[in-house]
Amino acid sequence: MRTAFVLVALAVALVASVLAGILVGAVPIAPGDVWNALWGNGDAANATIVRDLRLPRVLGAAIVGGALAVAGALLQGLLRNPLADPYVTGTSAGGSLCAVAAIALGASSEPALLPVAAFFGALASAAIVWRLSSLGGRTSVLTVLLAGVILSSFAAAIVTLLLVASDRIVLR
Secondary structure, three states: OOHHHHHHHHHHHHHHHHHHHHHHEEEOOOHHHHHHHHHHOOHHHHHHHHHHHHOOOOHHHHHHHHHHHHHHHHHHHHOOOOOOHHHHHOOHHHHHHHHHHHOOOOHHHHOOOHHHHHHHHHHHHHHHHHHHHOOOOOOOOHHHHHHHHHHHHHHHHHHHHHHHHHOHHHHH
C-alpha cells in the first residue's frame, strides 16, 4: 500500500512539474491559452512559444532526469552500495579532467569538443577504475570504490594543477 502511495505521489509530482514548466516562462501565457496552444487553437505566437520552445524543453528535461535516475539506480545496484555515485567511482573527475585539459589545450574555440572530451575522460576513468580494482583477479565492490576515490582525488589534483598553471583566460 505504501509503495502504491509513493508511486501515485511521484506521478502527481511529475505531472505538476511538467505543467509548471509549460506554464512558466519569460512570456506570461494564461493556462487557457496554453491549453488552446497545445491543441492547435488560439494565438499563433502562443502556440509557437508553447509547442516549439516550452514543450520540447520540458519533455527533454523529464527524459534526461529519468535517464539519470535509472543510471544512478543501476550504478548503486551493480555495486550493491546505496552511496555509490559518479563522484565516488571516479567517472565525474575523469570527465572534468579531460574537459579542463581540452580547454587548456585550446579547444574552447570549438564548444562541441568539450562534451566529447568529458565523455571520453569519464569512460577512460571508469575503465581505469575497473582495471585497478581487478588487479588481483577478482573484483570486489570495496576495491572498485577505493580505486574510484583514489582516481577521483588524483584527477582533482591534476585539474587544480591545470587551473593554476594555465595562462589561458578561459580557465581563470
